[in-house]
Structure formats: C-alpha cells, structure tokens
Amino acid sequence: MKKNKNQTSLFESSQVINISLGPKSNYTDYDTYIHSPEWKAKRIIAFKYLGRKCHSCKSTKQLEVHHLNYENLFNESLEDVEILCNACHPVGDDIRATKKGYETWLRNKYGEWANHYDDEFEYEKFQNWKYRDS
C-alpha cells in the first residue's frame, strides 16, 4: 500500500485502515458521479468506517464526505476522504487547493528533486510567494 503524501486532512487521524469505498465507478464527470447511486453507496461506507462526526469541529449535523485529493477520483479508498460538516467543508477544499498549489510550485522549482525539498522552510517560502500581491 502506498503512503499517500498528498493527504491533507484537517484532522490528524489516528491510523485508519485503508480500504476501498467500492468498485471503480464508470464516470468521467464529477457532477454526475457525485449525484450517482455509486457515490451514495461509497458515502455510506465512508460514514461507516470514519464515523458520523465532523473530523474538524466534531459536529454531528449536516455531514459531508470530503475528497482529500482527486488522485483516486471514481475509485476512492478511506484515506482519500474525510468526514466534514458543511461549515468545515469549504476550509477542507481550501486546504486541498493550497496543498496542490504547493506541490506544483515545488515541482516547478526543483523538478524531480521536489520531494527532497518538501519541508516547513519551503512551505513558508511558498506561502510568501502565494501572498506576495495581497
């Protein structure tokens, strides 16, 4: 099982066994997929293993299954998702976008050596670069 470096959780979860949420779905379109019976079935599996509680604020109301990354979209495992309430979900989306931006920035800067430079120092440089105009 590969270690998922792109996991960007609001909550450092204790060890979660990585199991598939279900068979790979035959969709190419995100919106169709997210409203499909297949995704509904996968949501149920996600709630079953991850619990019916927001991983960030512990709310038990208006829960949603958040994609931590889109690497395995249509074929998610437990480590690709987390449970967030609808208030925390946008924060999770923002963290995912920032993480993706950081990875791209690092790769553009260091190419194949990007992983070797992935540390807090570089992340701070990325943040400075990201907000340089604001």
Ligand SMILES: [Zn+2]
């Ligand atoms: Zn929440």
